[in-house]
Amino acid sequence: MSTTLAAGSGFDFTLAQQLTVIALCALTAFIAHMALAVFNDGVRPFLLDFIQGRTTRSATTAVSFGLSAGFIFGLGAPMALSTGVLNPWLLFLPTDILGMLAPRKWLAPLLGGAWGAVVVFGLNGANNVAHDLPVDFLTAMQQMSTPILFLFTLFPVLAITKQFGRAWGAAAGVIELALVVLTMKLWPNMFAGALAMAVGVLMLIGLAVAKDLRRRREDRARGMVEEVAADDPMASLFSASAARLRRHLPLFMVLGAGVCVLAQMHVFGGGEATSFLIAKGQYAEAAQVDFYRVFGFVPLIATTALASGAYGIAGFTLVYPIGYLLPNPFLAAVVGALVFAVEVLALSWIGKVLGKLPSVRDSSEHLRSAITDTLQLAILFGSLMAANAMGGGLGILVVGGLYLFNEAMGRPVVRMAAAPAAVIVGGILLNLLYWLDLFTPVQG
Structure with missing residues (x-):
């Protein structure tokens, strides 16, 4: 199986695709503004204090930006530029921030829609400029596909x-x-x-x-009987959170429809490996990969949603693999809406089931940890392969050095995003050296 992409991976969106991205970014920013859902799992637990009035919108926005910025610029943008496929870190993490930042309800969808427009109209220009450089670091970044997939x-x-x-x-x-x-x-x-x-x-x-x-x-x-106290404060909190989400069920159904339609259009991949598979047109394999990831995230998303009263922008992410496989966007909209309806209505039941299956709950923790470990190694190794492709030993020195410098500084850029960000910065530096007549490109 070939694991290399066409050198000219681009962003030639149709009008329908452009409008879908813009509308979905507007919707996700609006939902984030209402603290009903965010994409970043790390932000969700902080929303309970905001919902209950114990913290301010600006403080919550600062938390969201701090936890998301590294993934947006270090992983979302490089992954999109190297594959020609959009991803949730590029679309939904910024709308988390913009939605929380907006002081007025009507402003949130305007800011989100503006970000969607920047993505669909700006990426192609950035992609073309990068491919025309003497050191084409975007084509080199396609070297990441083999280690990530395997x-x-x-x-x-x-x-x-x-x-x-x-x-x-x-x-x-x-x-x-x-x-x-x-x-x-x-x-x-x-x-x-x-x-x-x-x-x-x-x-x-x-x-x-x-x-x-x-x-x-x-x-x-041994005659042990499970008992749950009637006045259990966590049970009371979970019940209130589930009821809050159910009250906004129609809005969540629209969200599910939108995410599923975007996945069906095959311009979007839900994960690192999935983006490369979508770029190569292997939609069934992409659906399989994202389906397995669901098992690692259902317990996390369910428990944080029940504890905070805020859901995930992509739900349990089941709409990703379903969307990849559906034949048209109209069916995707209907199925996506129904999937989100079932997820939201079943949250309380899922929480109770997980409480009775501690080993299954532990498995999800181990799955997420294992996914992070494998991807960190794969992305680092792939980034060094990209560095070698664009600059040989000097490229490895620059990219590896930037990665190690980030580690020495205490990881201001999260580890998973540091290596792709280093490839882009390294590519820019190598182009500057070329223009100063101090470097001859390995390729391009």
């Missing part, structure tokens, strides 16, 4: 090892490796990690469910 395949192995020990982890690793080799041999046009990831995730879920069922049998055998 190392991401291993996240179930890491999660199993962390939760169930080395023996199960080793078994999962051997099985995944065998399946990758088998897929490359028998189905060369299929993403090699697709089958391996499916089996790995199923193993993790099976082990977690089996452990919880054993625990419940042992508890029953």
Whole structure:
């Protein structure tokens, strides 16, 4: 399977795609202004104090900006420019900030829509300028696709090892490796990690469910009875939060419709690996990858939503894989709305189920941790490959040096975003050296 993209990945949006992006950015900014949903999982817990009037809009905006800026400029923009595919860090993290920043309800959608316009009309110009430079760092950044796609395949192995020990982890690793080799041999046009990831995730879920069922049998055998206090403050908070979200169900259904339509248009990828798969037209594989990510985020999104009264802009992210596979945007709008309706209405039930399945809940934590670990290594390795492609040893020195400098300063740019940001800064520096006649480009 080829893991390289066409050198000229661009942003030639149709009018319908442009209007969808602008309208969706306006809607997400409006929803963020009302503190009903944000995309950044780290911001959501802070919204409870804002909703209950214990903190100000400006203070909450500062938190949102501090937790999101690195991902916007270090991951969202570089990933979009290198793949030609939009992503949630570029679209929804800025609308989180703009929505919270807006002092008036009517201003939030205007600011969000303006950001959507900047994205759809500005990216193509930036993309063309970058490709015309002597050192084409955007084409070099496409080197990131191979390590991201293949190392991401291993996240179930890491999660199993962390939760169930080395023996199960080793078994999962051997099985995944065998399946990758088998897929490359028998189905060369299929993403090699697709089958391996499916089996790995199923193993993790099976082990977690089996452990919880054993625990419940042992508890029953000992005569232990689960009791929930009627005046449990957390149960009361969860109930109030779920009721708040249900009151705005029509608005969430419109949001679900919009996100699903954007995914169906195939100009948007929900994750790092997914963006490269969408760029290559492998929509079924992209749907599979984003579907597996859902298992790592449902418990986090459900519990933070129930605790804070604010949902996720993409919900449980199920609308991503569903959207990729649907045949037209009209069906995507209907299905996306229905999916969000079911998610919001089922939040309380999901919270209760997760309370009874601690191992499954732990699995989601390990899955998210494993996804972060694999992507951090893949993005760093891919960024160094991009540095070598655009500047050889000097490129590696500059990009690697910027990454290490960021580490030494205490990571002002989050680790996952630091390496792609270093490639862009390094590419600009290499172009300056070329214009000073101090450097000869490796390519371009």
